[in-house]
Every structure is written in C-alpha cells, then in structure tokens.
Amino acid sequence: MTPFEMSKLHLLSGSLTRPWSESEYKNLLATDTIRFFYVENAFLVGRLVGSDAEILNVIVHPKYRRLGKARYLIVKFEAEAKSVGASRCFLEVAESNNSANTLYNDLGYFKIGQRKNYYEFVDGRKDNASILAKEI
Secondary structure, three states: HHHHHHHHHHOOOOOHHHOOOHHHHHHHHHHOOEEEEEOOOEEEEEEEEEEEEEEEEEEOOOOOOOOOOOHHHHHHHHHHHHHHHOOEEEEEOOOOOOHHHHHHHHOOOOOEEEEEEEOOOOOOOOOEEEEEEEEE
C-alpha cells in the first residue's frame, strides 16, 4: 500500500477529522521507528520508542468494518512491538468513537488520561481524546 493509497483510504474511511495527506504518510513511513501493517481495505501505523509502542492510526474502509480487520492489525502490531522490547502500548481515541472504544476495551486497553478538545471535526465540533494504555 502506497502513501497515496493510504491517504485515499483515510479519506474514504468517513473519518470526522481531517484525513492525513499522502505527504504526511510518506514522511511518517520514512521514519525508522514507524511500523506499518495492512490488509485489504485497512491499515495501521504505529511507532516504537524504547519500551513504549504507540498506535497512531487504524483505518478501515466503512464497508469492511466489524470483520476483525482492526483487531487483527492491532494484535499484529502489539506482537511486533513486544518482539523488539516494548512493554506498553498507547493510543488516543475520540471519546465519542463508541465502536473504537469498545474494541480497545475488549483488547485490554484502559484509560490513563484525557486531552480536552483534542479532536477537531471537519464540521467544527470538538471532542476529547481518551489516552489509553495496555501492558503487552
């Protein structure tokens, strides 16, 4: 999957926030701490820094949700992170993103913090980000 395809899928994902651009994905993937996993119509971008891992983005096309793609990608990223010495995984999620929050809870993530008005949606609304963590 190319950075162009990633940005296109991000746009098609129905994200309420600004989709990341091709150049943003290209620059991100050029960083040696970044890990990228994908399956058809879905991808995950994560970062590994020392004993910490961070999920930056999980994108799944709306027509292919609830098929286990996000779960598969997260578990794969966690395994990669653990294999290189990471012991914790972090992520941020909009408080209003109920389906993502349910998935993360099912995978053992728990809330450790909050960023007020972190997400700005394309319609001008704002939402808090929950900071989640999990021991891996």
